[in-house]
């Protein structure tokens with residue numbers, strides 16, 4: 337895949353799946369905008385790319401921060417050809433009937449509203465350019481329920497809904513919109529939830545038919561491919577990358 341002369345923007349680019357996307361876009365020749373709530377993390381990742389990298393720190397659930405991100409990206413590179421919306425949080429578990437509203441609102445704000453806001457800016461820019469490709473990072477929880485995680489499940493189902501609506505709306509105007517649905521993947525998010533407990537990790541590995549969790553670069557490879565010209569006839573797809581977990 338060759339992304340020379342193209343600009344890719346990756347949210348959640350300081351860590352895990354987003355970081356792997358940044359690395360793969362950069363290796364294929366793209367300019368890369370790395371956006372993350374951790375400005376320090378985003379800037380450190382972007383600095384490694386030299387003049388082809390741009391870091392941005394901000395909470396992408398905040399419409400003003402999202403507007404700043406896209407203003408900065410356009411001021412620096414003048415276009416956004418590909419976007420991977422990977423920023424997300426898992427939130428805490430809880431019983432459905434007692435689920436705290438604050439917890440619900442935060443996960444929906446980051447995982448669903450944040451993706452929606454970024455997609456709006458991406459679409460506006462891509463419409464002006466005459467095309468582009470967007471890939472949202474949903475989850476296996478976009479297809480199946482994650483008990484104890486109503487907020488996460490609803491947000492990831494919602495991301496697939498946004499993906500499909502936008503794919504249809506922009507189909508005749510050169511913008512492809514897809515989603516990747518990772519299964520359990522060993523990223524810092526997952527490591528935090530495993531808490532260094534080897535037994536817990538073995539249990540997580542055993543939930544995947546492949547017998548192991550995915551790696552960030554395996555998820556990123558699908559997202560970057562969906563943004564590439566090799567996927568020129570693919571739009572509206574929700575691609576499971578999960579070691580045969582869902583098999584829909």
Ligand SMILES: NC(=O)c1ccc[n+]([C@@H]2O[C@H](COP(=O)([O-])OP(=O)(O)OC[C@H]3O[C@@H](n4cnc5c(N)ncnc54)[C@H](O)[C@@H]3O)[C@@H](O)[C@H]2O)c1
Nearest residue numbers: 348351352353372373395396423424475520521523524525
């Ligand atoms: N790891 C898994 O098993 C798994 C499985 C399915 C889906 N996912 C999804 O993949 C995506 C990436 O997750 P990951 O596992 O790489 O996690 P991660 O925690 O390693 O990376 C997520 C990144 O998003 C950033 N972020 C969080 N909230 C943000 C906000 N409000 N604004 C901007 N940036 C923000 C974080 O700082 C972090 O750098 C998420 O959307 C997650 O829901 C992960």
